[in-house]
Amino acid sequence: MNSVKFTQMKDGTREEYHFLDRLESEFNQALPERILKALSDLQHSLSGYQLSRLEHSLQSAARAEAAGADEEMIVGALIHDIGDELAPYNHSQLAASVIRPYVRSEVTWVLHHHGLFQNYYYAHHFDGDRNERDRYKDHPAYQLCVDFCEKWDQASFDPAYPTPNLEHFAPMVRRIFSRKPFDPAVIGEEYSLT
Template identity: 70%
Template structure:
């Protein structure tokens, strides 16, 4: 079989869906290569900062690594702004969706909310509430997100910071994305992800 015969999914046969599942599994084996390509593309987005978005991502991950963070949080830091190009108004949620099947729930929650939490540094310049993140102040991972933003995200726009190349993080990325998707032993506890705008 080269392709399925159905034109509507409801008309597919078991054999066709087994065939498609095999092709999907083969395609998914290239996920890390596509993530690496998307990260490299961040070198050409969002001008105006002293570093490219790729360098910012690498610095964020390097700071997390230097801080002794685990693999999940380092990968989260590396990929946290991956959605900037395609989802500029909800980039945090796009990045969180990418990592969610492979990392613990806390990291997904942090990445999902980091855009909102980052507003503490600049929202007042636009006449907005810089403390909007405080609606989550009683959440068990509130402080983890505050710390992520303070230590890794907002601090990583420094052209003088010793930034490793993307290749430095490739083995880690491959290790994390080689996990069985949605493994409950990895994901652990998950928390509801807020529906947000402008974050």
């Protein structure tokens, strides 16, 4: 079989769905390489900063690594802005969705909310509420997200900071995104994202 015969999903057969499942599994094995390509493409993303979005992402991950963060959080820091091109107004949620099947819930929560928490640094310049993040003050990952933004994200626009290239982080990306998706032993208890 080279392709299914159905034109509506409801008409698919068991054989066709097993065929598609096999193809999807094969396709998904290349996910780490697609993530690395998407990161590499950030080299030509938003302008105006002293660093490209790729360099910012690499620097965020480098700061996380230097602080002794575990591999899940380092990769989270690396991909936190991966959605900037396709989801400029909800890039945080896109990044969280990409990593969610492969990491513990607090990493997903931090990525999901980092855009809102970053408002602390500039929302007042637009007459916005820089403390909007405080509505999550009682959440178990609140302080982790505050620290993520303070120590790694907002601080990573420095062209003088020694930052490794993408190949340095590639083995971590490959390990994280090659995990069994939604493994309860990895994800643990899921946090509500709202």
